[in-house]
Amino acid sequence: MTEPNLVTGSYVVKNEHTLTQSPLEMAVAGMEGAATRFSIDAIKDERVRASYESNIRRMSQQIFADVRAGNITVEDGTKFSNEMRNKIMFEHRKLTSAQGLAIVQKKKRAGKTHIDVLNEKSQAQFNKNYEQLSKLQQKEVLYRALERSGSANTNFTAGTKIMTAMxxxxxxxxxxxxxxxxxxxxxxPKETARQATILGGGAAGGFFAGLGISTICGPAAPACAIAVVLIGSIAGAIAGGVAADTFDAELEELAHWDIF
Structure with a gap:
């Protein structure tokens, strides 16, 4: 359920009062505030944090632009902003719970390295090994694994096509x-540590290093690291995936995110 914006303060009854911000402006500000708090608490690398915050601001600009152009009503723009804020807050809460590991079920398929599985996926999509792909093609291979994992609630009840893709x-x-x-x-958290041990790489601060993923993704590349784990896992093999009518828009949006 989308949480409403509450305007608090002392007001004289039976009089009209002018709000300093419109409901849309307050909703967008709430979305940006949730994103800023998340980036401070969850992102240690300055480049990744800057990319995250920049893309959320770009989303805010798109919301206002679509409302001004008449592509969406003020009410739907407000609803989209509130939904995005609530989704960010939900992911933020994972930082202190065991839910954050739910998308990773097994370290990898027996007998195959991560690069072997990456090459299989790359060959299936582009008839090339992963290292032979362009940066954009590599992002597409990784994004498919992230999108198919079902790790996040990506459904929006309001918004234009470009807004929902963003x-x-x-x-x-x-x-x-x-x-x-x-x-x-x-x-x-205790349960998170237990799950990490099951995954076979539970050393504090060294999970991805233990899997040898840094040699594939490089440093400070969270999306790549998680996607590589997923591609080699049961979760990464889940059928389904990106809807054809939104995939191009999602790939275009993905190009703006410097966290792979």
Missing amino acids: GKVGIILTAVIATYQILNADDK
Whole structure:
């Protein structure tokens, strides 16, 4: 359920009062505030944090632009902003719970390295090995795994096509960052630590290093790291995936995110 914006303060009854911000402005500000709080708590790398905050601001600009152009009503723009805020807050809460590991079920398929499985996926999509792909093609391979994992609630009840594509990519990557932070945290919750041990790489701060993923993704690449784990896992093999009518818009949006 979308939480309403509450305007508090002392008001004289039976009089009209002018709000300093419109409901849409307050909803967008609430979305940006939730994103800022999340980025401070969850993102340690300055480049990744800057990219995250920049893309949320770009989403805000798109909301206002679509409302001004008449592509969406003020009410629906407000509803979309509130839904996005609530989804970010939900992912933020994962940082102190065991939910952040729900998308990762097993370390990898027996007998195959991560790069072997990556090459299989790359060959299936582009007839090339992963290292031979362009950066954009590599992002597409990784994004398919993230999108298919079902790790985040990406459904919006309001918004234009471009807004919902931006929201979907944004919340998937928010969920990725939350999970990445949990897996690399030194102070994992008890259940999270137990799950990490089951995964076979539970050393504090060294989960992805233990899997050899840094050699594939490089440093400070949370989306790549989580996607590689998923591609080699049961979760990454889940059928379904990106809807054809939104995939191009999502790929275009993905190009703006410098967290792979």
